Amino acid sequence: MLDHIFLTVNDIDRSIAFYAKVLPILGVTNRLDYDGKDGPAGHPDLKGFGTNGRMFFWLRQGAAAPGTVHIGFVADSEAMVNEAHAAALVAGATEIHPPGPQLHYDPRYYAAQVRDPDGYSLEFVYKSWQHGS
Template structure:
């Protein structure tokens, strides 16, 4: 099980605004600013219930080197993420739909963030709403 992921972004403010809006439908609404020092960069943490597991740092991104997926509680959450991410400036890669090539209950969407990172949101429970 993963504890956290750090994603390098080219424009800290732009990506922070994107993820704040896009992750809200998934219940990821806690944010934390970590002020870097002694060579450690500034970070922006995203999480829920005081647990921060998704972090941004500014630098030179390499979107082809990373893929990450967030779990949704239902297909409705997948759809809500997609709408929020597009409204926040993301680009559609794959619209929300069943992905039967993976599993009969695999429902997902893929969106490209402002730097082109491939962001997946998936529900594997068959729960519609």
């Protein structure tokens, strides 16, 4: 299981605004700005998102490399996939594929995929077999 991910973005303010509109739909409701000045790891000015007191999705300013990362976010229902997809488009994403069953994976795999403002591939995924349906 992953503990955290750093995503390097071209415009930190634009990315914070984008993810602040989309991630709460998926239950990622906490935000934290970390200046990194006291840490030995050299992570200045991280902008974090998380839930239940755990920050796991971090943005940092720099040169984006969108072809290198695909992120799949867990959704708790098909409705949540639909809502996250719609919010992402309104917030500036471009569509890769609309919400629907991903039959090439499994008929119970429901997802939508977009590119964030930096071009990173994001997928909102509901796997009904993981939710007892």
